[in-house]
Amino acid sequence: MLPTFMNQKKSKIDSILANIANLIENGLYDTALADYRRLYQQAPSFLEPSEEFSITKSQATHIHNAANLARRDLIIKTKSICSTKRIEESVSALCGLSQKAFDKQHQSPSFLFVPQLPSSPFPSIDSVENLRDFIQQLSYHKGYFLSCVSKVNEKYIHDIDEVPDTQEWRNLTKCWNSLHLMKGGKLTPVGETLPDEIKTIIRSPLLADCPEHAPEIVISVLDAKTKIPPHFGISNIKWTLHIPLLVNELSYIEAAGERQYWTQDKEALLFDDSYKHSAENGADEKRAVLILDIWNPHLSIEERSDIKALMELYSKWSSDYGSLASLDRRLYK
Structure with a gap:
């Protein structure tokens, strides 16, 4: 016999499931999704059981339903984001309605891909209007940024996308560090202490403003x-x-097989990190750089606005229902 508290929990789960089934039968999909979220918060092991436990037919149905409703919600919320064909295709791939079709060799971004977007591994600085002036303005404050190097204390590898679980990457956590001044479009506590002059410079429209991405x-x-x-x-x-x-x-930095070394006359390096890239410091001293995200200049103003709206919607959706959307992966193994 189950203890009283376990009986009560099972009864509560059964009640939520019965209500969800009724909601789905009546086409009230948004409310059903909200109930699946509540169920996942209260009894996560029902929708995401450990691998050692077998899944009942009823349980599998609910796992499929929760994941499908979560994905449906993203599709509906983003369907109006379509200022151009390539943005529409990008949204479709993000929502899982189509496969990403990479059109350049060595290019394979893991999250968001806009097809037919001109680029190269190392674009010219002069290919971005006003970028050279922007670099010179920031370089004027090099002394200030150098003074921040001693404060670097974050493990940068924790802030990039998923990386292979190899010894090489694990070792890197000890020797690749960072100090974020802005993250996801918001100044960090350290960034808030930047001199006003620098804060004014980094308000530039050149920065890829699409929080939280x-x-x-x-x-x-x-x-x-x-x-x-x-x-x-x-x-x-x-x-x-x-x-x-x-x-x-x-x-140096290497992207798509092309290598650029830090020669003395190089005021900056601009590259597209959606290409396969790597870096190495072969010297006996540290290498420090200031890194900023710049819009691909071939995106129109309307496309940038669409991407910003998409990222805002995706961030909210991910917080609300993102964990439900991948629940059924186990069932397809």
């Missing part, structure tokens, strides 16, 4: 004799700008 502004420090293995960024809607703080001619 971007922009990020971070000081990245790579220890001596350290290599970052090849990996992909999470989207192709932004380019990555590196402004040198402490660099040497034995450090």
